[in-house]
Amino acid sequence: MQMWLSVIGIGEDGIAGLSQIARSLLDRAEVIIGGDRHLAMLPKDDWREKLAWSSPLEATIDEILRRRGQTVCVLASGDPMCHGVGVTLTRRIPISEMMIIPAPSAFSLACARLGWSLAEIETFSLTNRSVSTIATALAPNARLLILSANKTTPNHVAELLNQRGFGRSKITVLEHLGGTQERHIDGTANTWGIQDLSDLNTLAIVCRSDPGTVPLSRTVGLPDDAYHHDGQLTKREVRSITLSTLAPLPGELLWDVGAGCGSIAIEWLRSHPRCRAIAIERHPTRLQYIADNASDLGVPHLKIVAGEAPAALQALPQPDAIFIGGGVTADRLLDLCWSALCPGGRLVVNAVTIESEQIVLHYHRLYGGDLIRVGIQRAEAIGAFLGWKPLIPVTQWKAVKPLTD
Known part of the structure; x- marks a missing residue:
């Protein structure tokens, strides 16, 4: 289709600051869309159809699409492709149908x-x-x-x-x-x-830190005390191993099933701004811990689903990786997760009980993958001396879904 939509970045200098190309596109437009501030920059005797952005934004984009075939001009602040409306429009309209003319961004x-x-x-x-x-x-x-x-x-x-x-x-x-x-x-x-x-x-x-402030690293393995929790926390050392096994990539989606306080999903999101994650948890107190931790640690966009797996997983978008840290003994949970996983996706399960280990071993025989046993000991005081206190050993299974089943 011939280009019918122009998206023009406009600065504080208004219409006078537009390039010749931008001004030409604006002049020949039959319909003009923009914020109230942008539309107020037009001459008072400009009687062409004008639409101000509404809330939600999608309603105005629907109106723009209804005018496909007319010449439409959208006025935007600065660079429309830098946190601007141009990004939103390209999700609905092919770039071949529009011309984008940016101004300098803020x-x-x-x-x-x-x-x-x-x-x-x-x-x-x-x-x-x-x-x-x-x-x-x-x-x-x-x-x-x-x-x-x-x-x-x-x-x-x-x-x-x-x-x-x-x-x-x-x-x-x-x-x-x-x-x-x-x-x-x-x-x-x-x-x-x-x-x-x-x-x-x-x-x-x-940024300048105050004396005594210890900034949090962006690498995996945040200190355990960075989280609000009730004990249902994947400990720092095991968490580091688990995230490296999950191997997040930009743009990928993780299901954190039985999320506890949300530590795995949170550190998955912290690995890259484009990573996405859904934390599934049934316990009301832990759901609040997840929300608080996500906000405190800079990933408030973590999606939280309240419910018990596998029922709570039914309508979720297809994941690139799934972590199960609790509830692996739930009936047919692993079957549903394996089925939901995208081809080439990773399934990682941490088991700490004999019953959950038995289930992991069964599915390892079915799907293969890697099995490791993680044993961590921390030095703690024994009277005036130090001794090694072991954490509960964790059996970890990782399986990669074949590209063709």
């Missing part, structure tokens, strides 16, 4: 103002995400750029930095980048109290 403009290398910083958008999303990036001297949801975002970020032991971090709020009202406000998290801010702002953070 991140590019912020780097230009601060002298930062965009390739050496981490970027986040909090326009529709929890502020705890940035927790994974907190490390001494790390530099972060954050698209704010509104004028309250800097206060929420400062509060989180203080809570996580990064109160000395430098905060710069950059308002209306690229426009005549551009303004920069500097401060530190532990003294931040600025309220007079614009809704349109970008945050620049230089």
Whole structure:
């Protein structure tokens, strides 16, 4: 189909700042879509059909699709493909049917103002995400750029930095980048109290840890005390082995069945921003632990399913990997998990009881794979001396589903 949709990035300099190509696409459009701020930039005597974005966004995209065949122009802030509406539109409309003309993103403009290398910083958008999303990036001297949801975002970020032991971090709020009202406000998290801010702002953070703060690594094997739990926790050493066996790759989906406090799913998500995970747990208290841990450890997007396997697994999307840390003795659980797993996917089971070991051995005979026994001993005090205290041994089975069954 001929291109009928244009997506034009527009900056604080408005229509006057558009390139000739962008201006030509806007001028010939029969329908114009944008935020209220964008539509207000058009001449008052422009009588063409206009649509403002609604909530949910998908409703307006449906309206755009109904106008397929007309010439439609979407106005977006900055670069539409940088945490912008262009990404959403390409999920519904082939790129062959649209022309995307970006303006400089807020991140590019912020780097230009601060002298930062965009390739050496981490970027986040909090326009529709929890502020705890940035927790994974907190490390001494790390530099972060954050698209704010509104004028309250800097206060929420400062509060989180203080809570996580990064109160000395430098905060710069950059308002209306690229426009005549551009303004920069500097401060530190532990003294931040600025309220007079614009809704349109970008945050620049230089992370500085407080004395005594021990930042959490992004590698697997977080300390056990990083989690809220009631004892149903895959211990640090076993967790490290389990995650390396699961071998997460960007974009892959994990089912964490019998998730306990959610440690396996959480560290799977922390391994890469594009990893996805679903934690399945039936115990109400542990469900709350999972939610709290996911938020505290920077992965609030973890999907949590309340219910008992295998019934709770029926309608879930197909996983690339499955971990079963509890409930392996449930009737036909392993049959359902093996059937649900995508070709080439990994199934990893940790067994600690004789009954669960027997089931694992049965399925190992059916599907093959690798069996290992993990025994960990920790040094603990025995009176005035040290002695070795063994943890419960874990039998681990890993099987890879053939590409063709």
